[in-house]
Amino acid sequence: MPLSPQILQECPSQTAGPYVHIGCIPQAAGLECIYGGRHLGSEMINSKTKGTRIFIVGKIYDGTGTPIKDGIIEIWQADAQGLFCSPEEKRGKSDPNFRGWGRQPTDRITGAFQFETIKPGQVPYMNMDQLQAPYLAIWVAARGINLGLHTRMYFPDEGDANAKDPLLNRLEHQNRVHTLIAKPLDEGKYQFDIVLQGNNETVFFDV
């Protein structure tokens, strides 16, 4: 009898390489017309999506402080009610006008990425009886990144919820929590920079 139900091994990861935009965000590589112009993940919301509109800008910095210009960044988040648009979501039906997933390039010239989405509702923590502060799950891939990196963005205007958040409280190095919290810009606008290495290295997760 095998000791584990695992009969296959997960495929090893390989870097996304310098041309990941061709495959994932072809319009960012100049292939605007491919797929009849229907690009997945470019727009997260429409006029019927429920919730507070938010705008996020940022850059991803390497260990020398240089913004990376050939990466992709993906958001996966709950809707305004805190529900995920997924068959694995058993708590209720999420907003039909919100997939909760978006994908953007880091700009080929400036390195900046931007998202327009809605502020997510609160989602329960692992044991299901405690709510987490609102957050976006984030995944980053690029040349030089051998295995895609998971992190999270929390909101600077959720001081109380962040202070009580079970995951943020679990982190041993409380002096790194700030790397997970966006900076406020104008109303509804946030800046979230990701630092791959060095001083203020962003907290990345093994999920």
Add this chain to the structure above:
Amino acid sequence: MSKSPPQGGFFPRNFKTHPPALTPAYKSSVARSPKLALISIGNGLSETTGPVFGHEELGPTDNDLIANYSAEGKSPIGERIIVYGKLRDERGKGIEGVLIEVWQANSAGRYRHPNDKYIGPLDPNFGGCGRTITGQDGYYEFRTIKPGPYPWPNGINDWRPSHIHFSLFGSGFAQRLITQMYFEGDPLIKICPIVNTIPDQKSIALLIARMDMANTIPMDARAYEFNIALRGRRSTFFENRPEGN
């Protein structure tokens, strides 16, 4: 009600399978690798759920790289191939209805990308990207042109073996994975600094597609089989669940 136990979080990732973040022989990793340890948080709702894509969002030639960029009546230059396989989880269960995206160089080893300055020519009839949604048992297929090897700035004389980049979604965001597929028998695999970021030969072998003469379309295209596994899911026996479960 289904008799199988409800699905839970994913099996923890086996990091011995994956390249470590810092692999100095692949120079781009040096400044782009986190130095501090990943914080293990396991799977919550945002990891066990993941985005869903519908067949209606894709076009009929999206998985046909021979057709999806070429002019009417034209074909890209190169070896015509079919790449097919099954996307499964570590329990061997096919993952149905999930998005696979691919991208690759043309037969001369050149990408249709403004940053690719390789001397190999662009092919006016080849875009180099495709996508599909897995069918029953996780089955998928693409038709394409075998990508050429290409030199790249790393060491003074480093060449990538022929490869196709794969971006994979599972049923949960924790399964998200990008990898590359190589071709059986390619002598460049052994000496590629990117392939060799993977620590062991057994894991590397998982990325090498097998030439499948039985499924080759006579007088048209050779077939390559590439099966892919993503993380498996635990069953959730006796765990606290939200109301309604």
